[in-house]
Structures are given as structure tokens and as C-alpha cells.
Amino acid sequence: MAISKISIKNILKIIFRTYVIRLLYNYKNMFGEGLCYCTIPCHDDKNQKRFIRENIAFFNSNEYVVSYAIGAFLKMEQEETIEDTYKVMSMFSSSTGAIGDRLAYKVFYPLFIVMLSFIVISGDFSLNKVEIGIILFILFIYNLFNFFVRYIGIKHGYERGKKVMFEFKNKKFIIFVGIIKRVKLFMVGFSIVLLLSYLLN
């Protein structure tokens, strides 16, 4: 068994590493090297070399949701045989990639972009101090959310193992995504009318 328990310090180290995971992205193993790099803090120095040699393989994911896979990977490494881990990692490879991309780039990212555009459009394309403050606040919220997703991903992944992916099918989560879509549409409608009024003036 390579790892014993995941501490807060290690979670923070892994989070920091997930922020730079794309630097190791390449067209052969995709996130394979990145996944190993992120899990290194949980292995002692003796096991690191063996661990890296044994675990570098093809792995595709999304940089925001990869933390769920990392947490689950650490859990499985602790509990199961390495063959089984490979099977599950291959499943994670497709699911975290698809779910992460859809959630990050079709739901959350567009919401924040529409919010920023909404402020700029409602400010008639010239920002005062309050509007700049709101934009910076939105940026802060996004980054907090970005950090929170990674933290929860590692924590829950480690606690629940491969079952962690069911979190994305949770009813509360689906309702939350639905609310986000509606808020986005509301702002889109608001912005369209404002732009029409500018056009007619």
C-alpha cells in the first residue's frame, strides 16, 4: 500500500498541482503524466519512482474535474489491485473528460461570461468604478468556485472512490445546473433588449 491517509496539507499540494496540470498535457498520454504529478505528494520518497513508472498511461480528463479522478485514484490505489485501478481509470478517463467539459465550458464558463458581458452592455460599454468592482467581484467568486470544485473533488473522490462520479447525477446538482441555465437566459434576454435600444437610438 503506497499511501496511508490524505491530509489537508496534501490536498492543498494536489490542488496547486492541478492548476499546472495542463503544462504536462501532450498528444500521447494526454493527462497521463499530469495525473501522476498530482498524486506524488501522497507517496513517500521511496515509492515515488516505482509509482510513476507503473502508473504513467493514457488518461484524458478536464482540468477542473480531474480532481475527482485524482481523489478516486488515490482511494483505489489504497484499496484495490492495480489491474482493477487501470480499468476504473479508463472509465474515469472518458467520463470526467465528457462531464467536465460539458459542465465547465457549456454551463459555468458561459454563465460567468454572460454575467461579465451583461455588466459591460448595461454600462453602455464604458465602465465606472462600481461596475469594475462588480467585475472583479465576479472574478473572485469564479476563482473561489474554481478552488472549491478542486478541493471537493479530491476530498469526495478519496472518500467515495469510483462512486464519486454519481455526484454529477445527484438531483440537487441537476437542479443547481438548471438554475444556472435560467439565470444565464434571463441575462441574455436583458442584454438583447438593451442592445436593441442602443441600435435604435
Place this chain on the structure above:
Amino acid sequence: MLIFIIFLSGIILLESREVYQGMLSQPLITSLILLLFNYDPVFVLLTATMTELFYINRVPSGAVLYPEYSFAFFPIVGFFGLIFNLDESTYQAVLFSFLLILPVSILASRIIYLKRKIMRKIISKRFEVDKIYNFKHLILISALLTLFLGTLFSFFLFLFLKSIWFFWGNSFFILNEIWCKNIIFILLIFLLFRLIPEKKEFIYLILGMLAAGIYIII
């Protein structure tokens, strides 16, 4: 200012594609930096909004060449404001810079593709030499490579725009400003309409429109 824009472009490419991804490099955020340097807010924010809404639904997944619009936006808008005199041709400049962002984004995606191919070779070579993955070195090499390529690319972009200025000067802007403004706003409305996904959620769009109507009347 020129060196600042060139260097910051490299950092923007690094942030948007490789490190952190905290929206810091998005056009609507980086435009705040340009506003800090007294750029025309209408020119900067209108171009940023158009760029953001044009690329809003793109997913940078797998091996797909993802247009690096946040990288393209900053140097183009920065150099446009630096090289051209935009006093009486703001809307034309918005239109031209937006049209330039589209091909430059695609070109920049090729640079990232090239960088990742180089990185693959470096990873394999380093493994042959060290017999172990030295991740810290690899990360440093990867970051410096992106920074270098981004900076170099934005420098060539500056030379390109400077040569346009050299040959045409401000006579480059020959279109009617009011027409340009109308085209931009119609394009923005069209881009927003693209975001409406399903009929059952149409009610929230209508609510937004009604709220905007009340806002305008008040």
C-alpha cells in the same frame, strides 16, 4: 507600453491554456488592463464582448485545435490602440480588430499544437536520459516554451500591424462609422440569440427582456 503588451500576451497565453485557468486572461478581464492605460473604453469593451460572445460555446477538449481568442484579443487590441489614431474611427477599429482576432486565434491554436508536440518529444528524451520523469523540470520547460512562443508571436503581430500602418496609415479606415456601429450591434444581438438552447426555457429569456424594458423606461 509595447514591451509590456508583448510580454503580457505571453503570460495571457500561459494562463488561458496551461496554468491556473481562472478566467484572468479572458478578454473582458484583460480589457480592464487596457482601460487602465487610457484606451478608448468603447473600442476595447465592444471588441472584448464580441470576442467573448463569439467563442462562448467552444470546448477546448482533447486534441481539438481550440482557437486561442483570449491570447489573440489582447495584443491585437493593444497594438491597434497603440499604432492607429482611433479618435474618429472607433467602430471601424472594433470591426477590423474583431476580424483579425478570428484568424490569429486559429493561428495561435497551431502554436499550442506545435508546443505540445515539442513537449512530447522533450518528455520522451528526458525520460531516456534521466530514467525517471523529472516533473519540475518538465513543467518549467513547458511554461517557458509557451511564454517564449506567445511573446514571439505577439511581436510578429506587432510588426504586421505596424506594416499596415506604414503602407496605409489612418486611411486604412475607409468605412462609414454609423454603418459599422449598426453591423456590430446586429452581430452582438445575433451572437446572444445563439445562446438560447431550448423552447421550454424561453420564458426566462422573455422575463429578461421584460425586465430590460422596465429598466429602460425607468
